[in-house]
Amino acid sequence: MNNNNYKQLPPPPQNQSQGYQPPKMVAPQLIQVGLPRNASSSNGPTTIQCPQCNQIGVTTVQSKVGSGTLCCAFILLVTTFCCCIPFLNQNCQDKVHTCPNCQAQVGIHEYKVC
Numbered sequence: 001m002n003n004n005n006y007k008q009l010p011p012p013p014q015n016q017s018q019g020y021q022p023p024k025m026v027a028p029q030l031i032q033v034g035l036p037r038n039a040s041s042s043n044g045p046t047t048i049q050c051p052q053c054n055q056i057g058v059t060t061v062q063s064k065v066g067s068g069t070l071c072c073a074f075i076l077l078v079t080t081f082c083c084c085i086p087f088l089n090q091n092c093q094d095k096v097h098t099c100p101n102c103q104a105q106v107g108i109h110e111y112k113v114c
């Protein structure tokens with residue numbers, strides 16, 4: 001007797017969640033729109049489009065003694081006689097932004113005492 005056909009294998013279980021594909025989010029490519037052309041509003045490295053070479057890059061920030069630094073030093077000299085602090089503390093200095101490509105100055109964030 002042929003008994004091999006009487007036992008039929010059940011169909012493999014279908015896991016519905018495995019075949020489900022979540023809808024893909026398509027991000028709009030608008031990265032290069034609206035970049036600032038100078039970095040004066042920021043005291044840290046900022047992504048800008050350079051007005052000189054039109055390259056997009058992150059600015060290099062250098063601290064420089066500015067009028068705010070001198071003003072801060074004067075106030076400290078009058079009040080505490082510790083006028084050297086602003087010259088040592090970069091938070092009390094102007095931030096000069098330069099382009100990473102052409103080294104052009106693209107902005108200055110001036111330190112303000114008040």
Ligand SMILES: [Zn+2]
Binds near residue numbers: 053055101102
């Ligand atoms: Zn440049």
